[in-house]
Amino acid sequence: MRGGFFELVNGSVPTAWRPVLPDDPRWMARCYDDDSLVTQVAGTIVPADVRGEILRAPTSSSTMPGLVVRMLEDLQVEDGQKVLEIGTGTGYSTALLCHRLGDDLVTSVEVDEGVSTRARTALGQAGYAPRLVVGDGLAGHKEGAPYDRLIATCGMLTVPLDWHEQTRPGGLVLATLCGWMYSSELARLTVHPDGTATGTFLGGQISFMLARPQTPPPLGTLPDLDDGDERPTRLGADLDDWNTRFVAQLAAPHAQKITLAREGRTEHVLIDVETGSWAALHQDAAGRWLVRQGGPEPLWDAIEGHVQRWRQDGAPPLERFTVAVSPQGQHVTWPTA
Incomplete structure (x- = not known):
């Protein structure tokens, strides 16, 4: 700094x-x-x-120094292992990796050239000279592969396939999975010989800024929020509970949430810009939640159904969820009752 x-x-x-x-x-x-x-x-x-x-x-x-140390412990790095870091930032976590492993075993990718340049200067002043790369960290850094460990200091919607393709079988990928409702969890995945990766969340309500290519698009012109049939819903749109919000965004990872003051009431609006689907929720005078939906897919039906199934299964904590990544996509599941 x-x-x-x-x-x-x-x-x-x-x-x-x-x-x-x-x-x-x-x-x-x-x-x-x-x-x-x-x-x-x-x-x-x-x-x-x-x-x-x-x-x-x-x-x-x-990043908060205590969180940096916690994540490096979660990475379970050992002597002689080669590490790829996604998101150089100020270079603080890069310096700790260099101190632990040596400069030659650390590669760090930063999308912003100015940020990378400042980190290079700070690292050099501290006596460290890792390989610093300017580029899209979501693509990893193929030239240095394979790596034993990969750690990301930015949030993302999905773990890129390039990451575990560049990690040795048995290696670990540590990444924070997020959605555009901004509940996120740190996942540790083990890479398998068939090119898949599986793991679990580690808990702690960890959040990072999203990787720039995965930041949400501008909302643009709002839809006509008076369209659509109104119905009651048992799920409140405030979604203040971290775990509930995380489960909700699994059903709608590209939905953005805004709050509007309209017609003398507060409305909670979720919009998926890509599909054009939306949902608008408010409370009536008796405190009951009501929802209207529009667009090609009933957005709130998907969220409400997903959260209800999770609750019917006992609302297991996120640490009991399973994350699986393969060429067919990313799947997050929880144990059923």
């Missing part, structure tokens, strides 16, 4: 960020906090570029 970081402006609506630069007396103490620090917003803007506040979304950060 030699170039500073952004801190959240408390109470700002919409969310605002202000820079904290190295000449700020808070800078050093915050760098040693066990906290995530935003280091870039809007894809290109770093703290030194801003005076005052900025209303843009974060695009790069330094």
Whole structure:
């Protein structure tokens, strides 16, 4: 964080960020906090570029040090193993891998050239020289394959096939699976000789910024939310519970959720831009949830049915789910009652 970081402006609506630069007396103490620090917003803007506040979304950060260490422990790396890291960021986790294994066994891929350049400088100043690659981390780095371990410090909708194709049979892939409703879980997958990979979630409600190629598209013009037949639903649209939201987005991984104030009430709207399907939910005066749906597929029917089946099976925790990735796709399942 030699170039500073952004801190959240408390109470700002919409969310605002202000820079904290190295000449700020808070800078050093915050760098040693066990906290995530935003280091870039809007894809290109770093703290030194801003005076005052900025209303843009974060695009790069330094991960909470405690989480970095936890993930490296979960990676179960051993002496002599070759590791591919997806998402160099500030280079902090890259430095820890180099310290553990040696520079020659560490490759790190970063999509943003500016971020990679700053990490290279910081790593060099700390005495480390791993192989740093600028490119799409979702494609891995075939030239250095095969790897014994692969770790990703960004979220994704699906684990790319390229990753386990570039990992030795018996090797491990550690990645955070997410959806556009932003509930996510850390998965550890074992790669098999037939090119498939299977594993489980490790728990802890871990979240990362999504890999840039998998960020949600703009919503564009909203559909006519008065279309469609209205019906009661037992599942509330707030989906405040982390596990429930994760199960919901398994049924609709490309649905984005927004909240609108309309006609004197709060409406929760889910939209799948790709298919054009949508659902709008609100509570009536008695507190009952009502839903209207439109588009080619009944979006809320899929979500409601998936969550109900999970609850009928005893609502098992996410750590008991199974993740399987193959050329036929990615499947996440839970044990049935």
